[in-house]
Amino acid sequence: MKVLDEHILEYIWDETLDRIAQSILVTYIGGSVGTYSDEHAAKDAESFAILHVSQLIAGSGLSESQFRRRVKKLMAQGILLQRIGPNSFVINSEVIKDAAVQAARCWRSIGVPYGMDDTGKACKTLPINALPRSIFELKTNCYRILRSEFPTYY
Numbered sequence: 001m002k003v004l005d006e007h008i009l010e011y012i013w014d015e016t017l018d019r020i021a022q023s024i025l026v027t028y029i030g031g032s033v034g035t036y037s038d039e040h041a042a043k044d045a046e047s048f049a050i051l052h053v054s055q056l057i058a059g060s061g062l063s064e065s066q067f068r069r070r071v072k073k074l075m076a077q078g079i080l081l082q083r084i085g086p087n088s089f090v091i092n093s094e095v096i097k098d099a100a101v102q103a104a105r106c107w108r109s110i111g112v113p114y115g116m117d118d119t120g121k122a123c124k125t126l127p128i129n130a131l132p133r134s135i136f137e138l139k140t141n142c143y144r145i146l147r148s149e150f151p152t153y154y
Contacts (some may be wrong), residue, residue, distance in 0.1 A: 001034060003060070003061045003070075005061055005070070005073075005074065005079075005107040007061070008060065008062075008067075008070055008071075008074070009074070009079065010090070010154065011056070011059060011060060011061075012051065012056065012080070012150075013090055013091060013093075013152065013153045014147070015051055015055075015056055015059075016049045016051060016090070016091055016096070016099075016122060016153070017088055017143055017146040017147055017150065018153050019048065019049055019050070019051060020045075020048045020049050020096070020099050020100055020103050020146065021106070021139050021143040021146055022139050022143075023047075023048040023049075023143075023144040024036060024041060024100060024103040024104050024107060024142075025107050025112065025135075025139070026050055026123070027128070028123075028125055029129045031091060031127060032125035032127050033107075033112055033125060033126055033128050033131070033135075034112060034113055034114060034123050034124055034125045034126070035104050035107040035108055035112045035113070035114045036104045036114050037104070037115060038104060038105070039112050040095045040104075040114075041097075041101045041103065041104040042100060042101050044097070044100070045096045045097040045100035045101075046083070046090050046096060048096075048100050048103075049086065049090045049091070049096050049099075050083050050088055050089070050090050050146040051089060051090065051099070052087055052088050053067065053068055053071055053088075053089075054087065059148070068087070071087075071089065075089060076094045079091070079092055080092060085141060091153050093153040094152065095150050095152075095153055095154070097135060097154075098150065099146050099149075099150050102145065102146060102150075103142055106129060106141070106142040106146075107138075107142065107143055110131065110132055110138065111126060111130070111131075111132075112126055112131075113125065113126055119123050
């Protein structure tokens with residue numbers, strides 16, 4: 001079966017949403033978590049969505065060299081934007097900002113705080129064991145919400 005560019009892009013979008021759901025939650029030393037405001041999530045949305053070729057090869061349905069070649073082709077077309085190094089990229093989509101904001105809202109809706117504490121010297125955090133369910137379940141739930149609200153990158 002031929003793997004079309006649309007299939008690769010659907011796979012990359014799926015992985016992008018998973019990455020956003022995970023990256024928007026900050027895990028601090030000492031076992032506490034925090035997240036971002038809507039403004040910060042929108043401003044830094046692209047940084048939450050950066051993917052690396054090596055992380056995606058196994059699920060691509062292509063060999064390593066074929067997948068790298070196809071990603072480079074999509075970069076040349078401007079569909080993927082190179083970031084950090086030659087093998088890191090983000091999908092070229094305005095939807096990323098909305099997805100990042102929604103992910104931050106998912107985390108805040110279950111009590112994960114954001115912003116600075118009253119001293120202004122530290123971020124507000126919540127002990128990880130105070131979360132209502134396991135971190136894996138919560139990340140999966142956030143991803144599913146993003147997937148249902150943003151089924152495509154365009």
